[in-house]
Amino acid sequence: xxxxxxxFGLAFQLVLAADPDLLEIIALSLKVSLxxxxxxxxxxxxxxxxxxxGRFRGRTATIILLNALMGLPPVxxxxxxxxxxxxxxxxxxxxxxxxxxxxxxxxxxxxxxIVAALSREVVEQLHCEYAEQFRSLSVPRSSAxxxxxxxxxxxxxxxxxxxxxxxxAEVGAVIIVGGNIDHLTRVMxxxxxxxTSKGDxxxxxxxxxxxxxxxxxxxxxxxxxxLTATRYxxx
Amino acid sequence: xxxxxxxxxxRTWAAPTDESECLGEAVGLVYRSGDRTxxxxxDLQIPRAGRTVVMGANGAGKSLLLRxxxxxxxxxxxHVRWGGRPLDDALRQQQAMVFQRPVLLRRSVAxxxxxxxxxxxxxxxxxxxxxxxxxxxxxxxxxxxRLLSGGEQQRLALxxxxxxxxxxxxxxxxxxxxxxxxxxxxxxxxxxxxARGTKIMFxxxxxxxxxxxxxxxxxxxxxxxxxxxxxxxxxxxxxxQAARDYLxxxxxxxxxxx
Numbered sequence: 001x002x003x004x005x006x007x008f009g010l011a012f013q014l015v016l017a018a019d020p021d022l023l024e025i026i027a028l029s030l031k032v033s034l035x036x037x038x039x040x041x042x043x044x045x046x047x048x049x050x051x052x053x054g055r056f057r058g059r060t061a062t063i064i065l066l067n068a069l070m071g072l073p074p075v076x077x078x079x080x081x082x083x084x085x086x087x088x089x090x091x092x093x094x095x096x097x098x099x100x101x102x103x104x105x106x107x108x109x110x111x112x113x114i115v116a117a118l119s120r121e122v123v124e125q126l127h128c129e130y131a132e133q134f135r136s137l138s139v140p141r142s143s144a145x146x147x148x149x150x151x152x153x154x155x156x157x158x159x160x161x162x163x164x165x166x167x168x169a170e171v172g173a174v175i176i177v178g179g180n181i182d183h184l185t186r187v188m189x190x191x192x193x194x195x196t197s198k199g200d201x202x203x204x205x206x207x208x209x210x211x212x213x214x215x216x217x218x219x220x221x222x223x224x225x226x227l228t229a230t231r232y233x234x235x
Numbered sequence: 236x237x238x239x240x241x242x243x244x245x246r247t248w249a250a251p252t253d254e255s256e257c258l259g260e261a262v263g264l265v266y267r268s269g270d271r272t273x274x275x276x277x278d279l280q281i282p283r284a285g286r287t288v289v290m291g292a293n294g295a296g297k298s299l300l301l302r303x304x305x306x307x308x309x310x311x312x313x314h315v316r317w318g319g320r321p322l323d324d325a326l327r328q329q330q331a332m333v334f335q336r337p338v339l340l341r342r343s344v345a346x347x348x349x350x351x352x353x354x355x356x357x358x359x360x361x362x363x364x365x366x367x368x369x370x371x372x373x374x375x376x377x378x379x380x381r382l383l384s385g386g387e388q389q390r391l392a393l394x395x396x397x398x399x400x401x402x403x404x405x406x407x408x409x410x411x412x413x414x415x416x417x418x419x420x421x422x423x424x425x426x427x428x429x430a431r432g433t434k435i436m437f438x439x440x441x442x443x444x445x446x447x448x449x450x451x452x453x454x455x456x457x458x459x460x461x462x463x464x465x466x467x468x469x470x471x472x473x474x475x476q477a478a479r480d481y482l483x484x485x486x487x488x489x490x491x492x493x
Binding site: 126129130132133135136137138139140143147151152232234 | 305307324327328330331332334338340341342350351354379381382399
């Protein structure tokens with residue numbers, strides 16, 4: 001029990017003293033996860049919007065598949081990306097394995113279905129509302145898609161933040177493709193796993209505190225955005 | 236039968252209007268949903284000038300007819316022509332529609348107008364300001380559109396429709412849920428547009444409003460064209476039994492439905 005108290009004390013000291021090792025891990029975590037979110041949005045938003053606006057054969061099956069992909073197991077994704085990026089794999093020539101690049105790819109693969117599926121739902125709801133008016137105004141498809149994305153921006157930001165939450169808290173995929181190499185691919189979740197197994201609870205707890213604070217901040221930001229948007233009737 | 240009056244008994248039809256005075260026409264228009272025939276073989280010609288008011292009891296097919304004429308729905312049979320041409324995107328761009336519940340973008344009042352002007356390639360600020368000024372919403376330009384009152388929202392929807400200078404303006408019960416002052420404001424704007432040469436197609440249940448606005452009346456009864464006549468004649472001396480019953484406030488329930 002005393003060990004735990006001491007560990008908590010040390011953890012807070014590390015956080016408050018802005019320990020350089022701790023900051024390095026946090027910075028890499030944010031860099032990897034934010035990059036993954038950006039890629040997921042670049043792919044997921046257009047895909048979600050296209051499915052929301054489209055009427056094509058197999059649409060329902062596509063939506064079911066997309067929703068199912070939201071639950072992709074991180075270790076399986078990690079393994080697949082590992083196979084692709086390993087020297088013997090088709091993308092081995094890129095030499096990305098055990099680099100932050102590989103971790104970004106793994107997280108992007110994990111959260112792109114989340115962004116696509118959730119944005120499909122958000123955009124489809126708005127599209128139902130706007131569709132007849134857009135048809136009456138003969139709005140071209142590209143303009144309609146842009147208008148839907150813009151008008152749903154607050155809800156879509158929530159979608160992006162949900163993707164970020166999933167990415168930053170994920171450990172299975174990044175530990176396989178990143179390898180948890182000190183000063184190179186060590187992020188918060190992999191560091192917590194490693195330090196816990198080594199018995200260095202202080203650093204693990206410090207990272208845990210930062211991770212929880214980050215999760216709370218993200219949720220608070222989502223709530224604040226929602227409230228602002230509702231207050232101004234943009235949501 | 237008085238001149239200029241058309242009575243459709245089932246599918247019987249006699250064209251009432253001179254071709255040069257005809258802006259649009261529907262020929263053999265049918266719309267089915269499942270096994271129900273909601274618009275049943277309507278033939279009509281829409282005069283080039285004036286305000287045409289579409290009337291009929293609930294479920295008569297007024298809103299459906301408007302959507303078919305504007306091309307928002309495709310008919311199950313028959314066709315619609317405007318200026319002798321089948322309806323396409325280019326023609327629809329010369330038309331505009333205002334719905335019973337205004338559909339406003341989640342943006343500011345001015346941005347709603349700017350959106351439609353940008354689509355037509357004439358989104359200058361002066362035009363946005365002039366459009367809002369015309370409907371009395373200039374002071375609300377920077378407010379979120381959805382925070383306007385019901386009457387203001389409908390005026391904005393009307394302003395957005397008129398911003399495109401439509402040749403034909405369809406209005407589907409635009410004042411159904413508005414108070415008398417807001418209704419009067421909408422009617423004033425519609426009359427101004429009509430005076431500038433815009434063809435008005437107006438659906439309403441309100442007999443007083445129909446008397447105020449109509450130059451001619453299309454009366455529907457269970458998806459069929461019961462009567463099309465000049466307004467005065469329709470209100471003074473309706474030819475069809477369905478129209479007489481409607482004007483007298485009698486509820487007519489059809490015994491068998493298609």
